[in-house]
Amino acid sequence: MDLSLKRRSLIGGGILGFGTLLSKLLPSSAFAQTPTSADTSTPSGHSVPVHGGSMTMGDVDNSRNGFDPQNILTDWEVGKVSQLPNGKTLREFEISIAEQEVEIAPGVVYPAWTYNGRVPGPTLRVTEGDRVRIRFKNPGVHPHTLHFHGIHSARQDGVPGTLEAFPEQEVVYEFDAKPFGCHLYHCHSAPFKRHLHKGLYGAFIIDPDPKQHPDQQEKAQSRLLGSPQNAKWQEFLMVMNAFDTNFDEENEFYAVNTIPHEFMKRPIQIERDRPVRVYLINVTEFDPINSFHLHGNFFDYYDHGTTLIPTLRTVDTIMQCQAQRGILEFTFQKHELGIYMFHAHQSEFLELGWMSAFEVVA
8 A cells, every 4th residue: 555645646636536546545445436426416406516426325234333424514512401409400311432434425434533423423412501511432542632612610521531532432522602603622631632532522502592692682583492483593513624534744634523525415405484594614634724615605603603693794705713613694585496515615526525415406
């Protein structure tokens, strides 16, 4: 296996050339050829632009992986809910380490470390002010932690020496959820770079408590999972990530929710008359920034999701450094039906997998 080949020298000829060359590193089944017309039809019959065939061919075996990137878009975990004597809502979660292989592209198997057997880990969703309790089990062979972005005490920080779970150990994290917003949790054990890149990260969404925001109750209600106002929205979680398959500290694959080109092959259907909200997080290792660009439309952006007033209005591209996150809101209500792409605006990222599409339907 010739590991001297570098991503940046491979990408020049597009992913087909990339696939041809990288086949020296990986099984020949790993890369694509130009999809057939049948491969590019959506469930509603629209044709998906293939842009010269710069997509992987074939499909990842989601059942083998144990998770589906389409489901990750909307599978919020709210925990076991009860009430404490002081009236506060308690939400209890269980997270366990699984060191397992994950098929990140057709035929390309990556030795991942996972939370609850998936990359990204489960999307924890709570309400501002809830007491959050997480039982964290580590049956693996390396030490691991849960480090939550948010406001909490040093005793709950989840770093080496503080609530770090060594092999066969269990630790419990407990804190109040604040501030509201779109947050991240990840392993902080050393070496940090390796633990993050192996897949140990997930989303932590804290919905605003409308009672605490009397001047913006309607907006806060719209973000509160389970409220009638929230039901009007189409909400999706998108975690921008990447994988260095030959461990040369450059990524060979980029994606949203782990599988390259997944949402280009199977666009995300959205109803034209309902607004869209995207919880966006960047955990891409080895590249300083990642980005999100929407075709044919603009959106409002809430940096970190910690405000109810947009921090950017009417933009079509935003950048995020690693661990940065935010909320995007937009509508296609006045648009014609069809396929609208979205992707990273770093050209090599999209060529290597971070290319997606919405299918706007009636």
